[in-house]
Amino acid sequence: MSDGAAPIQFFEKKERVYPKRVWGTYRKLKWVAMITLLGIYYLAPFIRWDRGPHAPDQAILIDMPARRAYFFFIEIWPQEVYYLTGILILAAVGLFFVTSLAGRVWCGYACPQTVWTDLFVWVERIVQGDRAKRLRLAKGPWTFEKLWKMAATHAIWIVIGLLTGGAWVFYFNDAPTLLDQIVHLDVPMSVLGWIIALTGSTYLMAGFAREQVCMYMCPYSRFQSAMFDKDTLIIGYDDVRGEPRGKHKKGETWEGRGDCVDCTACVQVCPTGIDIRNGLQMECIACGLCVDACNEIMDKVGRPRGLIRYDTTHNIEQRAKGLPPKPHILRPRTFWYTAIISVVGLAMLYGLTHRADFELHVLHDRNPLYVTLSDGHIRNGYDIKILNKTHSDQHYALSVEGLEGAKIRIEAAGEPKADNLPVFADSVGHYRLFLTAEKPGEGRVKVIFRLVEKKTGKVDEYSGLFMSGNQ
């Protein structure tokens, strides 16, 4: 290396961001969003929902061992996991829709990474003081004050992490029972593992990784530009009004200069540590804190608010030309996102409202395909499964159509009759079925299996085959 040039840096040390406290419309909105979302997260597992004596009474529960998911009036069996696909599609397209209209509001207000980071920064500020104090503390030597303040901050972070992981496991277990177990330190290993893992990840992600998650890990921040157009709401610095920027003393004229007094308030409050005056950036999570900070300064220097504001690129251009802003909500992309959301949402609604209380599944034996009996008759074997999704024990009557003179026999303990098959509440009944008939003219005959729920008379049918030759 010559001329004292800095050596090539292979790895960049992360510059820690110390966001300054700020107060204003968007900060208030963020507090409301945080309290609401955290409230839902921590309290939702304790909501009760009566489903009768054979099912859990927790409103939101994913019961892994029993393979059931409950969400208020919705109950999902493993066969119906496609609802999850629907929910994911709705979530993704919903995110795209909101983004195309209002920019990255998800990132700024609702994303767990943002919410928990915000909470952790708040803790940091309560213990160590505002930005200037935190910076001084971080740069200063390890005094007793620094030691206890750091220790207190990290201890509170870990407690929050514990509460986060602790709340997560409630969604997979009966919450009051598990709470009692946790209080008595009698927690199953699997649950403990999850609590530890989520405590660790919360501590790591919200305490240390913070905006690095948005910049390096999150795919959404990378492809959000695909959802953006000129009419998408973004946080923008009005450089027409702001430039040329410069320091301004009280009483000086505003003629011939921009409104930006270069106080860097917008930079100091930014949780991702960027300068919004450089224009739209990948790191910007659109939280609006710089808007609050700038408005506060504009009020002080007596200039109109909104030098930094939520606006569309289109409007900024309009204003530059001296034209009034034009809201433009109905655009091809907003239309298509709405259309996709409507179609998927309606399909899911239809699926949920038409969900059957019971289902019949018939699986033909593969080996042997058919059996010739001593009197020349043909017998076929089937595995039948009856899904009783109701919360009471049921009896079903099974019959077969399309095969002349067919005889049904159920092969099971106690020889139950086909017209009275019992299946326990909320479970799957499994029976072996033998169908015997005279050898039909064709090698394969289509037969309809018809199952009737005896209490209600509701019917489910299953189309199958009766084989008597290799055809």
Add this chain to the structure above:
Amino acid sequence: MSEHNVEKDDISGVETTGHDWDGIKELNNPAPRWWLMVFYVCIAFAIGYWVIYPAWPTFSGDNERGGTKGTMGWTEYKQLKDSQAEILARRAQYLGRFEKASFSQIENDEGLRDFAVAGGKAAFKDNCATCHGTGGAGGNGYPNLNDDDWLWGGKIEDIYQTIRFGIRSGDDEARLSEMPTFGGMLTPKQISDVADFVLSKDNPTTPTAIEGKQVFADNCASCHGEKATGGREVGAPDLVDAIWLYGGTKADIMAQVTKPRHGVMPAWEHRLDRNTIRELAVYVHSLGGGEE
């Protein structure tokens, strides 16, 4: 690399790596440091893994299994043993009851019956499927166990007896019978006639079949019965039903009369324990042809 070769990108002002792929160059931006930390953590993890688990091969040791042992003493053999012990423990909760239960008790107890059918199915595939097929459908010379035609009886106790001692197995208790070789005892004409009679299903209409009826009465009826419906006490097949063990054409029947084939089934008592044989009996009985 000399300082003069450092090329800077015009727009970003960042130096490039100097590599060029079809005109595309890479900026030499530093990676974040936490990335490096993750790499170090992985190395630490690997070292911990070497200490805890068997990791490195060594030149000496137990036969071909030489290697570092790891502090946990974990081996795949031990893991296999543990999971087998778990299976045995799960079986034990049924096995105690199963051992004492009679076949009729098993048939009426859902838990025991499911246990026996599941165990029997597995044992069948290991031991019986070679001859009878995985679905028990048999083949030429090997009886189909799904149908309702039984040479030695289709009650669950009969099946148990057959599996236990076998057929012509050499065991003292084995089911044993032998059809005489009629090749030297009857003339070819008589054998042809009797085959015609058998094919007529005890309803002879042609002259040869009517002649065959007499041959049958003199030579065959003692085992196969006057109406040719077979006799289970000697394992003689029913000759009027739709099922043939060695084929149902005239040539097949004449071949069997001239020089009979006799299938052999081993006595499983010497190879399988009592519970497994009982499970097999319940399973075979459940295939569809079991008799009450």
